[in-house]
Amino acid sequence: MYGGGYIHQEESTKKQPEAVVEDPAKLAEFQARIDRGEKIEPHDWMPTMYRKQLIRMIEQHAHSEIIGSLPEGTWITRAPNFKRKMALIAKVQDEIGHGHLLYTACETLGKPREQMINDLLSGKSKYSNVFNYPAVTWADVTVIGFLIDAAAIVNQLANSKGSYGPYCRALERICAEEAFHLKQGHDAFVFLATGTQQQRDMLQAAVNRWYKPIIHFFGPSDKESVHSEQLMRWKVKMASNDDMRNQFFDMYVPKVREVGIDFPDPNLKKDPETGKWSFSDPDWDEFYEVIKGNGPCNAERLAVRKWAEETGLWVRQALATPYTKTTVPLA
Amino acid sequence: MQSLKDFLYTIADDNLILGHRNSEWTGLGPVLEEDIAFSSMAQDKVGLAYQLYQLLHTDMGEGHPDKVAFNRTETQFKCCHLVEYPIGEYDFSLVRHFLFDHAAFARFDMLTKSAYPALAQLSVKVRGELKYHVLHADTWMKKLGKGTEESKARMQTALNEAFPLAMGIFEPVDMEQELIQHGYFEGEAVLKERWLASIAPVIEAAGLKLPEIVHDKTSYGGRKGYHTEYLAPLLKEMTEVFSIDPEAEW
Numbered sequence: 220m221y222g223g224g225y226i227h228q229e230e231s232t233k234k235q236p237e238a239v240v241e242d243p244a245k246l247a248e249f250q251a252r253i254d255r256g257e258k259i260e261p262h263d264w265m266p267t268m269y270r271k272q273l274i275r276m277i278e279q280h281a282h283s284e285i286i287g288s289l290p291e292g293t294w295i296t297r298a299p300n301f302k303r304k305m306a307l308i309a310k311v312q313d314e315i316g317h318g319h320l321l322y323t324a325c326e327t328l329g330k331p332r333e334q335m336i337n338d339l340l341s342g343k344s345k346y347s348n349v350f351n352y353p354a355v356t357w358a359d360v361t362v363i364g365f366l367i368d369a370a371a372i373v374n375q376l377a378n379s380k381g382s383y384g385p386y387c388r389a390l391e392r393i394c395a396e397e398a399f400h401l402k403q404g405h406d407a408f409v410f411l412a413t414g415t416q417q418q419r420d421m422l423q424a425a426v427n428r429w430y431k432p433i434i435h436f437f438g439p440s441d442k443e444s445v446h447s448e449q450l451m452r453w454k455v456k457m458a459s460n461d462d463m464r465n466q467f468f469d470m471y472v473p474k475v476r477e478v479g480i481d482f483p484d485p486n487l488k489k490d491p492e493t494g495k496w497s498f499s500d501p502d503w504d505e506f507y508e509v510i511k512g513n514g515p516c517n518a519e520r521l522a523v524r525k526w527a528e529e530t531g532l533w534v535r536q537a538l539a540t541p542y543t544k545t546t547v548p549l550a
Numbered sequence: 551m552q553s554l555k556d557f558l559y560t561i562a563d564d565n566l567i568l569g570h571r572n573s574e575w576t577g578l579g580p581v582l583e584e585d586i587a588f589s590s591m592a593q594d595k596v597g598l599a600y601q602l603y604q605l606l607h608t609d610m611g612e613g614h615p616d617k618v619a620f621n622r623t624e625t626q627f628k629c630c631h632l633v634e635y636p637i638g639e640y641d642f643s644l645v646r647h648f649l650f651d652h653a654a655f656a657r658f659d660m661l662t663k664s665a666y667p668a669l670a671q672l673s674v675k676v677r678g679e680l681k682y683h684v685l686h687a688d689t690w691m692k693k694l695g696k697g698t699e700e701s702k703a704r705m706q707t708a709l710n711e712a713f714p715l716a717m718g719i720f721e722p723v724d725m726e727q728e729l730i731q732h733g734y735f736e737g738e739a740v741l742k743e744r745w746l747a748s749i750a751p752v753i754e755a756a757g758l759k760l761p762e763i764v765h766d767k768t769s770y771g772g773r774k775g776y777h778t779e780y781l782a783p784l785l786k787e788m789t790e791v792f793s794i795d796p797e798a799e800w
Contacts, residue, residue: 296787299620319582523577
């Protein structure tokens with residue numbers, strides 16, 4: 220899944236240090252490489268801002284995968300049959316694997332995994348807002364598996380064409396796996412949509428709950444987003460929030476409607492001339508409140524993660540001794 | 551043949567319940583790599599349970615795997631007590647995985663020669679999977695047994711707790727003699743000897759001590775439907791969604 224389109228940047232209240240002045244010749248050569256479609260690799264020269272933005276972006280993406288495994292993970296033990304149970308374990312496992320892959324990609328930029336996880340736990344580093352909402356019923360799991368994964372694919376496919384080699388390669392692998400997640404999510408979604416009245420009601424209620432978080436997922440309108448232009452020139456950000464949201468509506472509104480389910484918004488319409496979707500104001504104040512930590516599940520998600528870190532501490536300490544650090548081939 | 555049915559149910563139920571327990575680690579492991587490892591093993595175990603229920607369904611007229619797994623009462627389950635225990639902390643889960651998977655490997659290695667062809671065939675594949683589970687368990691037993699003072703103490707404590715429970719793995723089904731006579735299975739007593747021979751050197755290499763077996767039948771009962779207090783809540787959780795409408799397709 221799970222990198223939201225929106226990369227959060229704290230507004231700093233601290234006195235800003237002098238901006239790094241980059242060598243203009245190097246900067247021009249860097250831009251030229253990107254324009255030629257070359258990938259930037261870990262040992263290559265890169266502007267300080269480029270490195271900083273990428274770390275922020277990949278780290279938030281990785282955290283989103285790890286925290287994102289929690290709302291669905293709690294349903295693994297309740298999945299209603301073998302097929303769903305097996306698929307859900309495999310799917311959530313993939314998400315953890317994506318987190319692992321992304322932490323590794325981010326480490327190539329100089330920030331160790333431990334430090335990233337500490338920043339997650341302290342609240343310094345963010346993750347996608349969408350995971351601060353609860354998965355109330357089994358139908359919520361199918362909505363996450365279908366629509367949130369779909370939204371994430373729109374974003375990740377775009378970013379896989381970006382300029383930083385390790386991130387792009389990680390994303391290519393992630394997207395291939397996500398394609399299967401989307402299939403299993405769609406399959407479970409269709410089963411509920413075409414099932415009993417009770418199942419359809421469950422599903423519609425879940426879609427109603429997730430509509431707003433899905434709109435928020437891509438981030439505020441382009442008009443509100445800072446720094447977008449430079450990041451797009453460097454191919455760190457590959458598509459605008461509005462464009463990605465529009466692409467999502469184009470692809471998935473019909474798929475939701477064709478099974479008799481709908482989004483709870485009478486103003487969700489496509490302008491046939493511009494091709495742009497319009498929708499009711501999704502309450503951006505709520506979006507910023509959730510980022511600040513005031514969403515329905517922020518505290519719970521971090522508490523679970525902290526539990527895992529604290530109860531696993533003795534294992535990590537044991538791994539750091541000289542005996543355990545040596546690797547013996549397994550087979 | 552009732553004894554063969556019972557036998558397949560014991561293995562399937564053990565794997566379903568332990569797979570379920572292992573899956574609870576998804577997202578909560580001490581390091582990401584272990585989240586992923588426990589999820590993989592959970593998938594193998596749940597998958598194995600499914601295949602055994604499928605054999606019972608197609609060859610012996612038992613119910614569909616989904617109905618069998620999600621629609622039986624606690625007393626109809628034949629799993630051993632070891633797999634029912636909550637995941638606890640990583641030490642207990644790891645030691646349980648070590649004890650159980652060594653037994654499972656020895657069992658399926660035996661079953662590759664079973665006179666029941668479908669079971670023998672399945673066992674070849676399963677043995678291949680279990681080889682990796684055992685490698686994983688052995689690696690971690692040694693790492694943590696020889697890690698810090700705390701990890702060593704924790705592993706020994708977990709071993710002392712789990713080892714008596716592991717005796718329940720080898721509780722034979724009624725009329726086991728029938729299985730032995732037909733060449734379906736060599737019997738739990740033989741299996742247990744092989745198991746002890748395979749875990750002892752690893753425990754020693756991990757710097758741990760094999761607990762003494764005072765009474766090897768204290769954790770019996772699972773094969774006859776007598777369970778710990780942990781199974782009923784597990785089943786309630788597992789069937790929560792299914793029970794909303796058992797006739798619906800999910």
